Amino acid sequence: MNNKAEVDLSKFDNSWYHVGGRLKLITWYVANLIFIKNRFVTSSSFKSLILRAWGGAIGKNVTIKPGVNIKFPWMLAIGSNCWIGEGVWIDNIAPVKIEDNVCISQGAMLLCGNHNYKKQSFDLIVGDIVLEKGAWVGAKAVVCPGVTMHTHSVLTVGSVATKDLEAFAIYSGVPAKKVRERRID
Numbered sequence: 001m002n003n004k005a006e007v008d009l010s011k012f013d014n015s016w017y018h019v020g021g022r023l024k025l026i027t028w029y030v031a032n033l034i035f036i037k038n039r040f041v042t043s044s045s046f047k048s049l050i051l052r053a054w055g056g057a058i059g060k061n062v063t064i065k066p067g068v069n070i071k072f073p074w075m076l077a078i079g080s081n082c083w084i085g086e087g088v089w090i091d092n093i094a095p096v097k098i099e100d101n102v103c104i105s106q107g108a109m110l111l112c113g114n115h116n117y118k119k120q121s122f123d124l125i126v127g128d129i130v131l132e133k134g135a136w137v138g139a140k141a142v143v144c145p146g147v148t149m150h151t152h153s154v155l156t157v158g159s160v161a162t163k164d165l166e167a168f169a170i171y172s173g174v175p176a177k178k179v180r181e182r183r184i185d
Contacts, residue, residue: 005120006120007117007120007122008120008121009122011120011121011122012121012122012123012124013121014123014124017093017124017126019072019074019075019093020072020074028054028072028073031050031054032069032070035047035050036050036051036064036068036069036070037067037068037069038066039066039067040066041066042066044062044063044064044065047064047068048062048064050073051070051073051076051078054073054074055073055074056070056073056074056076056077056078057076057077057078058076058077058078059078059079059080059081059082059100060080060081061080061081062078062080062081062082062083062084063082063083063084064084065083065084065085065086065087065088065106066086067086067087067088068084068085068086068087068088068089068090069088069089069090069091070090070092071090071091071092071093072092072093075092075093075094075095075096076090076092076095076096076098077095077096077097077098078098078102079098079099079100079101079102079133080100080101081100081101082098082100082101082102082103082104083102083103083104084104085103085104085105085106085107085108085139086106086107087106087107088104088105088106088107088108088109088110089108089109089110089111090110091109091110091111091112091113092110092112092129093112093113093126094112094113094126094127094128094129094145095112095128095129096110096112096128096129096130096131097128097129097130097131098131099130099131099132099133099135099151100133100134101133101134102131102132102133102134102135102136102137103135103136103137104131104136104137105136105137105138105139105140105141105157106139106140107139107140108137108138108139108140108141108142108143109141109142109143110129110131110137110143111142111143111144111145112126112127112128112129112145113125113126113127113145114127114144114145125145126145127144127145127146127147128145128146129143129145129146129147129148130147130148130149131143131148131149132148132149132150132151132152132153132167133151133152134151134152135149135150135151135152135153135154135155135165136153136154136155137149137155138154138155138156138157138158138159139157139158140157140158141155141156141157141158141159141160141161142159142160142161143155143161144160144161144162147161147162147163147164147165148164148165149161149164149165150164150165150166150167150169151167151168152167152168152182152184153165153166153167153168153169153170153171153182154169154170154171154182155171155172155176156170156171156172156176156179158174159171159172159173159174159176160173160174160175160176161175161176162175162176163175163176165178166178168181168182168183168184169181169182170182
């Protein structure tokens with residue numbers, strides 16, 4: 001099939017997408033750079049306080065390691081006893097809900113946005129992400145828009161979740177496939 005249509009990025013229009021005013025966005029980007037993303041700020045409780053001040057719903061006993069990047073804290077909910085590893089990128093252009101006892105290992109990415117490659121205008125596509133209680137996102141793994149990791153599911157190192165993950169199941173690969181059940185002693 002010879003399709004002569006081409007992508008034309010001059011037609012891209014995401015004017016329908018609004019997450020806050022210009023001042024709010026600029027001041028958050030600066031605050032994120034200074035307090036959250038900064039590798040010299042190591043206090044998780046201080047980072048949680050900053051995220052709450054910007055509208056994030058942050059539970060108790062949340063560990064946020066250095067180098068974490070959070071796009072919009074007002075669209076983020078983190079439960080209690082969660083770990084967010086070094087260099088994690090939460091690109092939450094849609095709501096992200098992280099329930100209690102979730103571990104997101106270093107370098108993992110939660111990506112709430114993508115583009116429609118079938119459209120000449122390369123339209124923006126957004127989808128919420130939910131990480132249910134006890135889920136574990138392995139190092140350098142990617143959770144794509146619209147994905148729910150059900151309770152106690154595991155996404156292994158370097159894997160990419162493009163669809164929902166079953167509860168108490170371990171997923172691996174690109175795209176991630178179920179490889180076995182998760183047993184907890």
